Amino acid sequence: xxxxxxxxxxxxxxxxxxxxxxxxxxxxxxxxxxxxxxxxxxxxxxxxxxxxxxxxxxxxxxxxxxxxxxxxxxxxxxxxxxxxxxxxxxxxxxxxxxxxxxxxxxxxxxxxxxxxxxxxxxxxxxxxxxxxxxxxxxxxxxxxxxxxxxxxxxxxxxxxxxxxxxxxxxxxxxxxxxxxxxxxxxxxxxxxxxxxxxxxxxxxxxxxxxxxxxxxxxxxxxxxxxxxxxxxxxxxxxxxxxxxxxxxxxxxxxxxxxxxxxxxxxxxxxxxxxxxxxxxxxxxxxxxxxxxxxxxxxxxxxxxxxxxxxxxxxxxxxxxxxxxxxxxxxxxxxxxxxxxxxxxxxx
Amino acid sequence: xxxxxxxxxxxxxxxxxxxxxxxxxxxxxxxxxxxxxxxxxxxxxxxxxxxxxxxxxxxxxxxxxxxxxxxxxxxxxxxxxxxxxxxxxxxxxxxxxxxxxxxxxxxxxxxxxxxxxxxxxxxxxxxxxxxxxxxxxxxxxxxxxxxxxxxxxxxxxxxxxxxxxxxxxxxxxxxxxxxxxxxxxxxxxxxxxxxxxxxxxxxxxxxxxxxxxxxxxxxxxxxxxxxxxxxxxxxxxxxxxxxxxxxxxxxxxxxxxxxxxxxxxxxxxxxxxxxxxxxxxxxxxxxxxxxxxxxxxxxxxxxxxxxxxxxxxxxxxxxxxxxxxxxxxxxxxxxxxxxxxxxxxxx
Numbered sequence: 291x292x293x294x295x296x297x298x299x300x301x302x303x304x305x306x307x308x309x310x311x312x313x314x315x316x317x318x319x320x321x322x323x324x325x326x327x328x329x330x331x332x333x334x335x336x337x338x339x340x341x342x343x344x345x346x347x348x349x350x351x352x353x354x355x356x357x358x359x360x361x362x363x364x365x366x367x368x369x370x371x372x373x374x375x376x377x378x379x380x381x382x383x384x385x386x387x388x389x390x391x392x393x394x395x396x397x398x399x400x401x402x403x404x405x406x407x408x409x410x411x412x413x414x415x416x417x418x419x420x421x422x423x424x425x426x427x428x429x430x431x432x433x434x435x436x437x438x439x440x441x442x443x444x445x446x447x448x449x450x451x452x453x454x455x456x457x458x459x460x461x462x463x464x465x466x467x468x469x470x471x472x473x474x475x476x477x478x479x480x481x482x483x484x485x486x487x488x489x490x491x492x493x494x495x496x497x498x499x500x501x502x503x504x505x506x507x508x509x510x511x512x513x514x515x516x517x518x519x520x521x522x523x524x525x526x527x528x529x530x531x532x533x534x535x536x537x538x539x540x541x542x543x544x545x546x547x548x549x550x551x552x553x554x555x556x557x558x559x560x561x562x563x564x565x566x567x568x569x570x571x572x573x574x575x576x577x578x579x580x581x582x583x584x585x586x587x588x589x590x591x592x593x594x595x596x597x598x599x600x601x602x603x604x605x606x607x608x609x610x611x612x613x614x615x616x617x618x619x620x621x622x623x624x625x626x627x628x629x630x631x632x633x634x635x636x637x
Numbered sequence: 638x639x640x641x642x643x644x645x646x647x648x649x650x651x652x653x654x655x656x657x658x659x660x661x662x663x664x665x666x667x668x669x670x671x672x673x674x675x676x677x678x679x680x681x682x683x684x685x686x687x688x689x690x691x692x693x694x695x696x697x698x699x700x701x702x703x704x705x706x707x708x709x710x711x712x713x714x715x716x717x718x719x720x721x722x723x724x725x726x727x728x729x730x731x732x733x734x735x736x737x738x739x740x741x742x743x744x745x746x747x748x749x750x751x752x753x754x755x756x757x758x759x760x761x762x763x764x765x766x767x768x769x770x771x772x773x774x775x776x777x778x779x780x781x782x783x784x785x786x787x788x789x790x791x792x793x794x795x796x797x798x799x800x801x802x803x804x805x806x807x808x809x810x811x812x813x814x815x816x817x818x819x820x821x822x823x824x825x826x827x828x829x830x831x832x833x834x835x836x837x838x839x840x841x842x843x844x845x846x847x848x849x850x851x852x853x854x855x856x857x858x859x860x861x862x863x864x865x866x867x868x869x870x871x872x873x874x875x876x877x878x879x880x881x882x883x884x885x886x887x888x889x890x891x892x893x894x895x896x897x898x899x900x901x902x903x904x905x906x907x908x909x910x911x912x913x914x915x916x917x918x919x920x921x922x923x924x925x926x927x928x929x930x931x932x933x934x935x936x937x938x939x940x941x942x943x944x945x946x947x948x949x950x951x952x953x954x955x956x957x958x959x960x961x962x963x964x965x966x967x968x969x970x971x972x973x974x975x976x977x978x979x980x981x982x983x984x
Contacts (some may be wrong), residue, residue, distance in 0.1 A: 425883045435819050438827050472782050472871040480785050480868065505875025509883045521827065522872050524819040525865075528852025529873045533880040536772045536856045540915055544908035554904030561891035561898035568887055 292322050295605050296378040296387035299329030300356040301394025302591040302598075306330065309393070310337040312589075312598025314344045319599065320606050326381055328353060328374040353377055357398045359591065366398030367405060375399060379406045382584040389585030389605035391576070393598065396588055400436055400579060407584040410614060412621025415440075416581035417448045418520070418588070419455060420527070421604075423569050424511035430456050431508070432580065433520040434527050440519035445469065445486035446493070450620055451580045452515035453497055458611030459604070460514070464496075468503030468513035470522060478502060486517075495620060534569060576601030578608065581617070585609055639669050642952050643725040643734035646676030647703040648741025649938040649945075653677070656740070657684040659936075659945025661691045666946065667953050673728055675700060675721040700724055704745045706938065713745030714752060722746060726753045729931040736932030736952035738923070740945065743935055747783055747926055754931040757961060759968025762787075763928035764795045765867070765935070766802060767874070768951075770916050771858035777803050778855070779927065780867040781874050787866035792816065792833035793840070797967055798927045799862035800844055805958030806951070807861070811843075815850030815860035817869060825849060833864075842967060881916060923948030925955065928964070932956055 297313060299306040306329055313325050324347045327334050331352035338345040355373040357366045370376040375394050381387040383406050392399050400416065409416055419432035432448050433440070440448075449467050456465030469487055471479040476487070479502065490499040500513045505526060508516050518526070545555040555562075567573070571590065575597035579586040585608045589601035608614075644660060646653040653676055660672050671694045674681050678699035685692040702720040704713045717723040722741050728734040730753050739746050747763065756763055766779035779795050780787065787795075796814050803812035816834055818826040823834070826849065837846040847860045852873060855863050865873070892902040902909075914920070918937065922944035926933040932955045936948035955961075 423883070425886045438819065470872060472785065472868055505872040505877075506879035506882065508876065509879030518872075521819055522869055525817060525852040525869050526872050526876045529855065529876045530880050532853035532856030533877050534884070535853065536770070537881070537884055537912070537916075539772045540912045541908075544911045545905065547908055547911065551905050551908035554901050554906075554908065557901030558892065558898050558905055559901075561888075561894055561901065564891045564894065565884070565887045569884075 292324070293320070293606055293609055294324040294326060294387045295602055296326045296328065296381040296390040297602075298375045298378045298390065298392035298394055299327040299334050300374040301392040302589060302593070304594065305393065306334050307337060308593065308595050308598050310334060310341070310344070311595030312602060313348070314341045315595055315599035316602040316606070317344050317347060319603065323347065323606065325349070326351060326378070326387055328377040328381070329356070330354060351377055357395050359395050361395055361398055363397040363401035366395065367401055370398065370402050376402055376406075379403050379584075379586070382586070383407055388609040389587065391587045391589055391598070391601050391605050393589035393591050393593065393601070396435070399586065399588055403579055403582055403584070403586045407582045407586070409581050410583050410617050410621070412624065413447055413451070413581040413617070415444050415447070416579055417451065418577050419452060419580050420577045421460070421574055422527075422530070423574065424509055426511035428460070429508065429511065429514050429516055430460065431516040431518070431523060431527065433518065433523050434577065435520045435524040436579070437520040439521070440482060442482045442485035442489060445482060445517055445519070446489050447581065449486070449490055449497070449499075449515065449517045450495065451617060452517055454613060454616045454620060455578065455580065456514045458613050458616055459607045462514055464498050465514035466498040466500045467515045467517060468500045468508075470508065470516055470518035470526070471502035471504065473504065474502045493624070495624065531571070572597030573600060576604035578604060583614065585614065639671070640667070640735045640953060640956055641671040641673060641733065642949055643673045643675065643728040643737040644949075645722045645725045645737065645739035645741055646674040646681050647721040648739040649936060649940070651939075651941065652740065653681050654684060655940065655942050655945050657681065657688070657691070658942030659949060660695070661688045662942055662946035663949035663953070664691050664694060666950065670694065670953065672696070673698060673725070673734055675724040675728070676703070677701060698724055704742050706742050708742055708745055710744040710748035713742065714748055717745065717749050723749055723753075726750050726931075726933070729933070730754055735956040736934065738934045738936055738945070738948050738952050740936035740938050740940065740948070743782070746933065746935055750926055750929050750931070750933045754929045754933070756928050757930050757964050757968070759971065760794055760798070760928040760964070762791050762794070763926055764798065765924050766799060766927050767924040768807065768921055769874075769877070770921065771856055773858035775807070776855065776858065776861050776863055777807065778863040778865070778870060778874065780865065780870050781924065782867045782871035783926070784867040786868070787829060789829045789832035789836060792829060792864055792866070793836050794928065796833070796837055796844070796846075796862065796864045797842065798964060799864060801963045801967060802925065802927065802960060803861045805960050805963055806954045809861055811845050812861035813845040813847045814862045814864060815847045815855075817855065817863055817865035817873070818849035818851065820851065821849045840971070842971065878918070919944030920947060923951035925951060930961065932961065
């Protein structure tokens with residue numbers, strides 16, 4: 291393959307150990323991959339000492355500046371250029387790396403990447419996307435928080451980006467697209483969402499537009515791509531996490547409530563582990579900052595090496611699938627797409 | 638007690654059987670309760686024939702007009718006055734019933750109830766609220782879909798109504814209020830939500846304002862009252878339902894995957910039933926249309942008699958708790974509340 295991935299070695303709760311451990315797992319999974327580590331040379335070097343083969347395909351670029359989880363995006367923009375995150379972004383900008391992965395501050399990553407890499411031609415605003423499990427398979431959802439308020443043009447862009455992602459990375463030949471709404475009827479929801487639906491129905495792209503999709507249908511697997519504004523997407527994603535935790539807590543207490551159910555737990559453990567694996571957040575780790583002129587992946591800050599390796603995998607898949615070239619082609623082809631959309635007032 | 642509850646006997650998938658069955662369960666639970674059934678006299682009468690004690694405390698008001706699940710609110714307003722739903726609303730308006738329960742069309746119920754009953758003094762827009770389970774206890778969430786776009790004034794009204802509900806019906810002496818947002822920091826979210834937070838911090842009411850709350854924290858039980866616009870609330874509620882169904886489906890498949898896990902399931906059944914009971918949607922059935930000058934409860938259309946009885950229970954609790962009188966007192970006391978809020982542009 292020969293892909294090089296830039297890693298912000300200092301972002302996230304377990305840095306740099308989790309980053310180096312994740313890189314080692316990814317190295318085994320993707321033969322030919324190379325890494326550029328950005329961060330504090332000493333601990334990174336010491337960790338790499340434990341992985342001979344990884345060290346052979348890695349370079350360390352030293353910096354002592356780190357963007358913290360508390361830094362506001364504005365502060366990150368001021369001090370960030372020389373930080374581990376900023377240098378990793380620059381490596382992508384200069385074409386030295388095919389993509390970057392950071393488990394650091396999301397707001398800072400988006401702000402710095404947007405400034406340094408710019409958006410792809412035709413894209414007004416980048417979006418945060420992630421792959422999620424559904425009852426029947428999986429889907430990609432965007433935006434998850436980069437854009438709190440969205441007009442119809444933003445939503446249409448998200449739909450196109452999500453469609454290309456599902457095609458190139460999830461390998462679905464004809465992914466279906468749904469707009470998250472409070473009902474399926476054409477009159478439901480607010481102006482921006484209704485206008486986005488109208489545009490997606492008429493647009494000159496071979497897009498499989500399903501229409502509106504409700505919050506419960508998303509998890510039943512009604513569509514392959516779920517498009518929403520960043521406020522709603524963030525609430526939906528965190529609600530899903532919260533409900534999953536609530537159930538886990540209820541189950542744990544229930545299993546402990548009697549000797550019989552403890553025994554039942556022991557016998558069911560294999561089955562329960564299958565469910566756990568199916569919804570393991572580490573499996574779905576690696577949110578994509580789509581729409582940027584470069585591949586930028588945000589890992590969960592609290593993940594482990596297994597989760598971080600999966601985030602690296604997302605960067606590899608996007609680079610291999612030629613995601614950004616395809617996006618650029620689609621928007622090139624659309625050309626006049628701005629016109630019918632922009633005459634409508636945004637919400 | 639001597640409370641009279643009006644029932645739309647024709648609303649919902651299982652009407653009128655579920656309605657009559659639910660009334661019988663509620664009759665046993667709330668001694669002294671009386672019912673006014675609105676709908677097709679013949680089947681209702683036949684069903685009541687099976688419950689002697691229920692028949693003794695029930696009156697049937699015949700009508701053949703029914704609002705269907707497909708009727709738009711506008712159509713319901715045109716033809717609805719003589720319908721089972723419309724007549725039940727009128728019974729509350731005339732003071733003949735302390736409240737009404739319908740498992741019919743939500744949009745029609747809200748539109749007709751709003752027109753006939755009007756909102757309470759000080760309330761701009763009614764909201765749909767429901768009680769939901771959390772890891773530690775339960776919470777009330779509103780709005781769940783009545784108001785797709787909300788300004789700060791709407792959100793503040795929802796907060797006050799939710800607080801009074803949690804105090805009078807859930808019996809919490811000092812319920813805490815959270816505004817659903819994408820982060821906890823003061824700068825997160827959009828203008829309406831930030832301004833609502835500012836107002837709730839300054840307001841002259843003994844309200845325990847927690848601040849912003851994220852989608853996952855809701856289910857961890859961070860607050861007793863979760864306030865949001867109807868779009869976000871609807872998506873959050875349906876996401877919660879969808880995730881619960883997804884887990885149930887995964888678990889079922891996993892338990893069936895081997896003989897050992899089947900045995901494990903048998904031994905765990907008691908524990909699993911406890912969890913099921915804890916999150917049983919029938920237990921939480923009965924969404925409140927808060928802010929109307931009358932008690933209006935919407936039952937899920939697909940519930941059974943047990944679920945419908947719980948929706949009747951919500952109407953009884955709200956009437957007993959004097960919910961609407963307290964709301965009126967709070968807004969009376971506030972008086973000047975409109976001023977600081979209305980000077981700010983709504984989103």
